[in-house]
Amino acid sequence: MSEPGWTLDDAEELAAQYPDTFLIAPLETRMGLEPAEYAKAIFRFPSAEHEDGAAVERMWMVVFENNNGHYRGRLANTPRSKPDDPRLVYGGWIDFEARHIINWEYASDETRAAVANPEAEF
Numbered sequence: 001m002s003e004p005g006w007t008l009d010d011a012e013e014l015a016a017q018y019p020d021t022f023l024i025a026p027l028e029t030r031m032g033l034e035p036a037e038y039a040k041a042i043f044r045f046p047s048a049e050h051e052d053g054a055a056v057e058r059m060w061m062v063v064f065e066n067n068n069g070h071y072r073g074r075l076a077n078t079p080r081s082k083p084d085d086p087r088l089v090y091g092g093w094i095d096f097e098a099r100h101i102i103n104w105e106y107a108s109d110e111t112r113a114a115v116a117n118p119e120a121e122f
Helices: 011-017 027-031 109-116
Strands: 006-008 038-046 054-067 070-075 093-097 101-105
Touching: 011 038, 011 101, 027 101, 054 109
Parallel strands: none
Antiparallel strands: 006 038, 038 054, 038 101, 054 070, 070 093
């Protein structure tokens, strides 16, 4: 997935490329996350400060919607890189897919409350 100024890495490609060291949950798990659960993805930003021209951050999102592995969630981290995109702030809305998920966690009371009232401050 590519957005102006950033991309999400494809975890399935990384797992295929590095099968002994880059482990991800089975597809069934990554497709079936429920609202209020956490999903982690790798965000890639352009950066002149890095040799390969990119800064990489692994960040958590809270799932708000799952449409057959196509997710809409809110960012649960503040990026250290400062991409010029208003969505990439704590609570910003992010669209992503099961193929981007590198890790997941169960819901918390805090995330359940956030999903129950999506218009409230995150």
